Amino acid sequence: MAFLLYPGFNQRIQMSYMLRDLEKKLNKLKMIDEDVKAKTIESLQRYAEEGRDVKSELEKLLDSFIISPESMDPYGIVWKLEHIVNTWEDRFEEDVMKLCSKADNMKVKTLTNLVEVARGIHYIYRVVRHYYLLGKKTSNIYLILQMQMLMPQIMEIAEAYHYASYAFSQGQPIGDGIGVLAVAKLAYGKEKKTYEIAKDTIVQEMDFEGRKLIIVRAVGPGGTVGRPGEGVKKVVEAEGDKVKLIITIDAGLKLEGEDSGKVIEGVGVAIGGTGVDKYKIEEIAKNKGIPLYAIVIYESIVEAITPMRESIAKSVDKILEKVKQTILEKVDKDYTVIVAGIGNSVGIGVT
Amino acid sequence: MFPTKPPANKFAQPLTFLLCFNCKTENSRPFKEGDYVFLEVEEKCPKCGSNKMLVTGIYVKEKQEKKKEV
């Protein structure tokens, strides 16, 4: 029994236990990755022409990458980032469109989202596999320990991607769409002028108690987030000095223990993503001295990308109550207010 | 490595909520592909038999969700 006292022996046993645990989770990740891929291929195949090799073309898309701009000289980096991200989005969508020639425009957008989900889960799998193999190869217990500590959260996100692939393949609204849903309901049944202002982004102009209400949102029911930054910027430029308030509505990350669907108010621009849209709205609002109000709906990261939950969907009335109240309090008659519903428009029609 | 098939229908499916234009009652049914919020559908209202309804919501009922673990 003396070998048990040998220094480092316990550690070796512990490491092999941890590696086994990691391997189990890695297997599960692989299974999710394969299932999402199969689901994506099946969805793409339905809209692709006969005889196209959907599988190999999807794999090409899954391996594609984006290189962020050089930040050594940060001047103008937002515009470079915008250019790169737009190029990426356009190319991704074009590739999906070429592959699925039988799909209409809206469906192409949702299918593009689905491919992005497949790419996301594939990336998670690759990274976890990398650290697992690296830890095993170098017998680095600290690397393995860190991986093991992160795994519960990674698995939760992986499951969310898995669920999200089902939602996107069928075009179901997701939690992130709550901002779009709120403004869709705000515009429903009103007399208005609707037009496209930027790629996948529409504007709806209407009257609200003597104020000009301008809604900016992604065009649905296809899955897209549009370009709300560009949209709001163009509206402000077109309206001159009439805009007295910009309200952004978006899903926000809640902390554990907080209620999903809780509506809170704040100041600033509520938009996630690359930061380009946020920057554009802040920039023009600062130049024109327009106050920025934000309404955030609490969700977990899982809820944001999976089919919308009841508690989130039910928050719409509360959001609109706050929006209307704020407009009446802060914007005088004959002036303009911009309400931007931020989020993915999958499954939400244009009203 | 022992990959296994994931159990089918592991994820809770959302319901589509429909509002009748005629009698204003709301009812729900399982989500069908092609449904989206604010879509006007030609489906028979279970109450008055009118043929025009509006999709007012698509979401996962919370209680249904709790039973099925995601």
Ligand SMILES: [Zn+2]
């Ligand atoms: Zn009826």
